[in-house]
Amino acid sequence: MAGSLKVLLVGSGGREDALAWKLSQSPLVEHIYVVPGNGGTERPGSGVSNVSDTAADDYPRLLLLSQRLGVGLVVAGPDQAVVDGIEGYFRGSGIPCFAPSREAAEVEGSKAFAKDFMKRHGIPTAAYETFDSYLKAKQYLESLDYRVVIKVDGLAAGKGVVLPVDKKDAHRALEQIMVHGQSGSAGDSVVIEEYMDGNEISVLTFSDGKTTRTLPPGQDHKRAYDGDCGPNTGGMGVYAPVPFVSATNMEEIERLLLQPTFRGLDADGRRFVGMLFTGVMLTTSGPKVIEYNARFGDPETQALMLLLKDTDLAQVLLSCTNGSLSDVTIDVSSDFACNITVAAGGYPLDYSKGGAIVLHTPPKDVQIFHAGTTYIDGQLVVSGGRVFSVCATGSTLRKAVSNAYAGVKSIRFDGMFNRTDIAAKSLSLL
Ligand SMILES: Nc1ncnc2c1ncn2[C@@H]1O[C@H](COP(=O)(O)OP(=O)(O)O)[C@@H](O)[C@H]1O
Ligand SMILES: [Mg+2]
Numbered sequence: 001m002a003g004s005l006k007v008l009l010v011g012s013g014g015r016e017d018a019l020a021w022k023l024s025q026s027p028l029v030e031h032i033y034v035v036p037g038n039g040g041t042e043r044p045g046s047g048v049s050n051v052s053d054t055a056a057d058d059y060p061r062l063l064l065l066s067q068r069l070g071v072g073l074v075v076a077g078p079d080q081a082v083v084d085g086i087e088g089y090f091r092g093s094g095i096p097c098f099a100p101s102r103e104a105a106e107v108e109g110s111k112a113f114a115k116d117f118m119k120r121h122g123i124p125t126a127a128y129e130t131f132d133s134y135l136k137a138k139q140y141l142e143s144l145d146y147r148v149v150i151k152v153d154g155l156a157a158g159k160g161v162v163l164p165v166d167k168k169d170a171h172r173a174l175e176q177i178m179v180h181g182q183s184g185s186a187g188d189s190v191v192i193e194e195y196m197d198g199n200e201i202s203v204l205t206f207s208d209g210k211t212t213r214t215l216p217p218g219q220d221h222k223r224a225y226d227g228d229c230g231p232n233t234g235g236m237g238v239y240a241p242v243p244f245v246s247a248t249n250m251e252e253i254e255r256l257l258l259q260p261t262f263r264g265l266d267a268d269g270r271r272f273v274g275m276l277f278t279g280v281m282l283t284t285s286g287p288k289v290i291e292y293n294a295r296f297g298d299p300e301t302q303a304l305m306l307l308l309k310d311t312d313l314a315q316v317l318l319s320c321t322n323g324s325l326s327d328v329t330i331d332v333s334s335d336f337a338c339n340i341t342v343a344a345g346g347y348p349l350d351y352s353k354g355g356a357i358v359l360h361t362p363p364k365d366v367q368i369f370h371a372g373t374t375y376i377d378g379q380l381v382v383s384g385g386r387v388f389s390v391c392a393t394g395s396t397l398r399k400a401v402s403n404a405y406a407g408v409k410s411i412r413f414d415g416m417f418n419r420t421d422i423a424a425k426s427l428s429l430l
Contacts, residue, residue: 016034127194152177201218204276234385310331339422341371361410
């Protein structure tokens, strides 16, 4: 790192370790402070270190800290920070903050808002209704003759969406959320929407408010176990780009979903600056939006950072904050990248923390990003459910996947598990 830019990066997951890794390659950057960070983002001597005495959601203190450290760029990782409006705390301070405004981030913070926004701007998405009243929701459910998805309105750490298999199951889920308060206040309001059949992809787009740049599409694997079985998780592995998504598909996604989204937010006085993550379902009647996230996706980011070649990420993020994205080159490799989540036994339900980890040097070209790790008395231990993101590239999807799996062998801890079929469906179609 040759530059003089100090970066404050908020978050503690695999996404943040990957962002820190890519930012540290920027010739602009001198040091990256990660709040609170994890076992991978404490690399003394390499210009990346953790700040453990400041809470990631104490925004006034993050501002004071940034001023004290002479930070020249703040980057928000997690959903909570963007939805809380971290950007507003830095506005007027002279310190650019890569995050959308609180108003723009409402596309992630409220599913009801996002659905109403899409309806208002003619953006294709599943048919839906929003309810605050259990009785009305129940009646609506009764009146439908198609499969539904039930979503709590607010942030719910990936646990706010139920995919009932039949009507009885749907009624049970609705009661859990609206009567028994299973999701707390996030579930005071629910969206009941049509179930969409199709292939799901993740699309990440940088925006400076005028210019947008979309990265290659990725495909996440949400279920815990092979064959898409088991409970939903924060993501068990991802690969990019997705071979069955054609240039025509991407052109359609830009024209029908992304551009109307950015234009619509602008028209509503909520101009979006930052990273927009769009969950897209490719249905037989065209691409439709599943949801928006107002920040980098995890685990997509880990894979995508490996495809950014000589791109200067610090420059890209700064250019988004000052409206000059059109002047910046984003250099995307023609390779494939794969990210395998290595999780703690039991995840996403109960799992034990504190177990010792043995980490060997991975094969060349494999990047192991830390997620749920920390050091206790010099020993690396498990501190979260998703423990590592093992990433690799390859000139073909098959090579990227096998390189990443070879990297998994460098990790050992009691109870570790990972899916063994990341990208298998796509590979079987090739
Ligand atoms: N209408 C839908 N039809 C089919 N699957 C859906 C639908 N809505 C959501 N899903 C599935 O549920 C997952 C979680 O829903 P999402 O809206 O992304 O909420 P969150 O990420 O906040 O939990 C999606 O990744 C998708 O696999
Ligand atoms: Mg989602």
